[in-house]
Each structure stands twice: as structure tokens, then as C-alpha cells.
Amino acid sequence: MFNLLVVDDEKIAVKGITVGIDWEAFPIGQIFEALDVNEAKQVLSQNRIDIMISDIEMPGSNGLQLQEWVRTHSPQTETIFLTGHANFEYAQQAVRLGSFDYVLKPVDHDRLQDIVKQAIEKIKEDQEQSDFNETYKTYYSHWVNELPSLVEKFWQELLSEKIPANEERLTRNFQMYEIPLDMTSRILPILISVEHWKEELNARDEEIMEYAIRKAAAEIIVVEQAGCVIQENGSSLVLLYVAEGSELSIPDIKAKCEAYISACHRYFQCSLSCYVGEETPLVKLTAKVADLFQNERNNVTRSNCVLLQNEMDQPLQHKPQAPTFSDWIVLLESGKKAELVARIQENIDRLQKTDDVGSETVEAFYYGLLHVVYHVLHKKGLAVGDMLPRQELQDYNSATRSLNQLRNWAVRMASVSCDYMNSHLKGVSAVTAKVCQYIDEHMEEELSREELAASVFLNPAYLSRLFKKETGLSISEYSLKVRMEKAMKLLAETNDKISYVAEQTGYSHFSFFAKMFKKYSGLSPQEYRKNFQG
Structure with a gap:
């Protein structure tokens, strides 16, 4: 109105x-x-x-x-x-x-x-018209906020060749996403490779930190230069736009990358390297980025540094000699952990003093040690999968990223293998029996894995794997089984209150006891007693 x-x-x-x-x-x-x-x-x-x-x-x-x-x-x-x-x-x-x-x-x-x-x-x-303008203004604001994500998706699809690199399509996208480029422009790609996080991160935290290093790259490397930072193949990729007639200063780019590496080390507690490519036409960008990833793969000796394209293109002069794995087999079979670890350290020290170490050398070392471990444990009749989870045992991507990470993985593998084999061959059945007895005697208490491990003087993680191998059940599954069997016996043979039965089997909260009992037996405590006593 x-x-x-x-x-x-x-x-x-x-x-x-x-x-x-x-x-x-x-x-x-x-x-x-x-x-x-x-x-x-x-x-x-x-x-x-x-x-x-x-x-x-x-x-x-x-x-x-x-x-x-x-x-x-x-x-x-x-x-x-x-x-x-x-x-x-x-x-x-x-x-x-x-x-x-x-x-x-x-x-x-x-x-x-x-x-x-x-x-x-x-x-x-x-x-x-006013309503339309307000609606348009609202959605335009949303679009502007989403523009960085749209630009990132565009570059990801271009690099993966999901969209054709023809002039009409690219020109339309450049205009739509306000990218200051045309078909005569060039791109300088920089691959950011995170080599190590000082603190151990879960998947969510690592995703957050990788987002943070991309934002930092935009602020320190891109700065006033036209460009963007995107996520590509699990890494971060800087794309600097080079207009027709202009040229970027490589010394300036290197200085910015060095400042960026220093800032990330200080604020994000990580070490990383920047692989600086060369200015390349749009139609050749996908191949140039693939070269950077290959350079990252081949680099196993240098870390926390800036690597320029001309430095990465130098061919290897010779391949370092691989270690004598047959000697390692003898050391592992004898359980000589100190000597085996020392031999591993010596070999990696020698590789680090050689400038021409490539990814093939690292792979040969990695697979060679895996072969030693599998060969010896199988010969002793032990299952390698019971020693370490498969993802930890065969952590290829992490172990072969650099010589330092190869060292960490190899030393841990040798130490765990020797400890596992020596402990297993000393009669672990007595240890398992002692743990079972301890659980039976302390059923009314809330037992932790650490407390059980302390009772037999073993590492908690090692005890868990050992117990599972011996009994076919995890410690928590065995504990639940013992408690539920005692609860069934009390429910069937006595008229004790169900709350008292819960206390006698180590449950201070009746509701939690009832929930676990039904999950184990398929019946509530009341239904179980009625069935058996009836």
C-alpha cells in the first residue's frame, strides 16, 4: 500500500x-x-x-x-x-x-x-529495480568472496587438462575471473615443497597449516606482483603473471622465496623448499609444472632452500654405490641392533657427502632395507604385519622425500625389527599369560594399556601388537570379554542387583555397563537374566 x-x-x-x-x-x-x-x-x-x-x-x-x-x-x-x-x-x-x-x-x-x-x-x-539491485549486490558480494576459490579451480583444471588451452576458452575465463592475462602472457611457476613439520600433525591440522603457508606465500612471494597461490597435487604452487613486454627479476624472486622460507620456519615450525621454474607460455604451463614436480622428486640432498631451474637441470655425473644388504641380513638375523643401526648411519652419511644422489639411489636403499626385514622375519617364521602397521611399515612417500627422512625411517625400521624379533624369540607367551592374569585379578578396576604394559615392563604399543598376535584379541577386546563373561555368570547364577554386577565387573556407571552388555550379548542385562533364570 x-x-x-x-x-x-x-x-x-x-x-x-x-x-x-x-x-x-x-x-x-x-x-x-x-x-x-x-x-x-x-x-x-x-x-x-x-x-x-x-x-x-x-x-x-x-x-x-x-x-x-x-x-x-x-x-x-x-x-x-x-x-x-x-x-x-x-x-x-x-x-x-x-x-x-x-x-x-x-x-x-x-x-x-x-x-x-x-x-x-x-x-x-x-x-x-531496487530489489533487483540489492539481490545482485548480495550475490555479487558472495561471488567476489568466492573468486579466489574459482580462480584456483580454473588453474587446477587447466593444469590437469580438463579444459582446453584454446584462445577463446582462456580469454573468456580470464575476463570472467578478472585474471590480468591474455594469450601472449607468460607464467612463472614456483613449487612449494613442505619437507618436514616440527610438530606431528593430524590430517585436519596439516590441512590448516598448508592453507596458512599458501596465504603466507601470497603475502611474501606474490605481494604486489600479479599472481595467485593454488593447491596442486597435494602441494602449493605459486603462479606469477608476466605481462607482454615485462620481465621478472630472478634475484628478486629468489630473495622473496628465501624470506618466505625463513618466515615459515619461524612461524609455522616447518622446513620447506621453493622450486623456481622459468617464464613459460600458457600452452606449455602444464609441462613446466610437471618438470617442477619431477625436480622435487629427484632432490633428496638439499632442503630448506631455493632451487632455480638452471640448478635443477644439471645431469648426474655418477650413481653412488648401494650398500651391501647381504651383510645387513646377517646382522638382523643375529639381533645385533647397534651394529645394524651404525651401518645404516654410515651409508646415509656417505650419501649426504655426495652431491649427485638422485631418487633412484634413495629408492634402492628403501626397497633394499624392506627386503632385508621381510627376508629375515619370514625366515624366522614371524609375520611382518604383526610388527608394524602396513602404512607405517611401507611409508614410501615420507621415507624417500629426503635423506634425513630416509635416515629416520631406516633407523626406526632396523631398531623395531631387532627388538620385535629378539622379544618374540624369548617366549612371549609368558608375557601374555601374565597380562591376562593381571586383568583377571584387577577386573573391578579401570585398567589402562600403559598400566598393563608397566606390569610386564614393555612398551604399550609393542604389548598391544604382541597381545593381539598371541590371543587374536586386542587388550580392550580381551578385557571386555572377561568382564562380560563374569557379568553373565553373576546374572545367571545370582540374584544380585544389576548395579552390583556392574560394580563387580569394573563399571561405575550402570547405563554404560548396560550399553556394553547389550552390545556384547545382544540382550539387555534384565533380558539376559530373565532368559536364563526363567
């Missing part, structure tokens, strides 16, 4: 419009009256006025002066002027002030109604 205000210094003229005209056919909500400009301003200040019908000639401030005030304080109001003189100068001034129309006195009611009807239509159209 629309509100109407009529302003005239003659009350009869006001009533002639507000009462003399039948407004029922119009979507008019409220009709207000004012006999001078001040009174009109008061009405406009207190109410939403959609249409104002005002006389021009009034004592004191006139209608044109009122319109000037309305333009500032109630700009949505459409004004229709009334005048007793066909003065063209008045008409010009009324139009200049943004009035909708004007009518000569005496007022023709039909003519005035037609003009009001037109004003209402204009207000509706303006409101629709």
Missing part, C-alpha cells in the same frame, strides 16, 4: 483532493494533510510518504523549496505539483528538482488520478 500527502495553504483545496476524490480504487494506505511547508516536513519526517501532491505558491516557504528538502530527506517520494499559473519557468524548476509531474488549477480530478496512477506504477518499477 502507498501513502499519500496533500499540501496546500487552502484547506478547501486540500479536502477537495483527500475527500473529494474516491481513492478506493487505488492501493492507497493512509492519506495525510498539511497546510504549509513546516507541517508537511513534520509529516514526512514521521511517516513514509510515497506520493506528495503539493501546491507551489504558498505563504512563506513555497512548494519548490519543500521539494528541495524532500530530495534530501525523503528521496523515495514522488511529487506532483499544483499551480494556478501556466508558468513555464515553474515547470522547468519543478522538473529540475525531480518532480514527477504538475497539474494546473483548478484541478481536474480525472487528470490528477491518471497522474497518481502513473506515479504508483513508477514507484513499483523503481522498487523492483
